[in-house]
Amino acid sequence: MVTKPETDQPDNWERQLKKGWLELAILASLRDESLYGLEILRRLEEGTDLVVAEGTVYPILSRLKAEGLVETKWVEGEAGHPRKYYRLTSAGRSRAAAMARYASGFLGSISRIIAPLLAKGEK
Amino acid sequence: MVTKPETDQPDNWERQLKKGWLELAILASLRDESLYGLEILRRLEEGTDLVVAEGTVYPILSRLKAEGLVETKWVEGEAGHPRKYYRLTSAGRSRAAAMARYASGFLGSISRIIAPLLAKGEK
DNA sequence: AAACTTACCTAGCAATACAACGTATAGTGT
DNA sequence: ACACTATACGTTGTATTGCTAGGTAAGTTT
Numbered sequence A, B: 001m002v003t004k005p006e007t008d009q010p011d012n013w014e015r016q017l018k019k020g021w022l023e024l025a026i027l028a029s030l031r032d033e034s035l036y037g038l039e040i041l042r043r044l045e046e047g048t049d050l051v052v053a054e055g056t057v058y059p060i061l062s063r064l065k066a067e068g069l070v071e072t073k074w075v076e077g078e079a080g081h082p083r084k085y086y087r088l089t090s091a092g093r094s095r096a097a098a099m100a101r102y103a104s105g106f107l108g109s110i111s112r113i114i115a116p117l118l119a120k121g122e123k
Numbered sequence C: 001a002a003a004c005t006t007a008c009c010t011a012g013c014a015a016t017a018c019a020a021c022g023t024a025t026a027g028t029g030t
Numbered sequence D: 001a002c003a004c005t006a007t008a009c010g011t012t013g014t015a016t017t018g019c020t021a022g023g024t025a026a027g028t029t030t
Helices: A012-018 A021-029 A037-047 A054-066 A090-114 B012-018 B021-029 B037-047 B054-066 B090-114
Strands: A070-075 A083-088 B070-075 B083-088
Touching: A012 B021, A012 B090, A021 A037, A021 A054, A021 A090, A021 B012, A021 B090, A037 A054, A037 A083, A037 B090, A054 A070, A054 A083, A083 A090, A090 B012, A090 B021, A090 B037, A090 B090, B021 B037, B021 B054, B021 B090, B037 B054, B037 B083, B054 B070, B054 B083, B083 B090
Parallel strands: none
Antiparallel strands: A070 A083, B070 B083
């Protein structure tokens, strides 16, 4: 019989809270400059709580391209493997702005909800 | 040939951004009082941007109970159908506090990310 | 030429949210 | 007695997401 952890994924909910926000984070990281895949990944690790794996970022980038929110350009040289640089399209820029506006309201709601839970004494 | 909307679900990403946060919102709504299913749903509609359907709330409540985060009590009278009241357990209270702490940091990250996107002129 | 590094990509799986249904109890109208 | 409505709880199937665990490709180092 295998000792199988039943509810022993104490940070499962952490993963779930991040769902959907990666798309916004990636679009936001491309606002001012073109970046390539792994570079985006590193920006997210440094600047946010959104630590992700490669297998997470690339599918999202493919999706964004399929939706016409970003466009790509291969660049050779500089490094071993050629890099695929991603750039926001105008549609991507609009989407990023719309998501940011929605997110702003959403964050306000959540802030109000969790305020009482953050009071000292609640552990 | 069918006229099929390709990327015409303009608010699909809205749904995705909410993923995972309902659990926190529900736990938070139960902090001070016991509520029953539909009452929780109405609180969320009034107090937050988290407009949800019944088919969304009940499975989550079942999950929370299975995890031991809430406990239930049937109450008859008052209304037609007996109501199932949900109450936080001590484990649920701890979880709510932990999620709130994590969420607080997460909200900060997202705020920093989207700040440039909210500047006027971005539409 | 073998090993390492950087970079990109692709199944298959688990978890979530939702629409659309179904069930149960009580009250109201005729 | 019968249909109708309102309230409340529950379930099934589908679409979407993110992740683990692999694989491919190009160039540099030893």
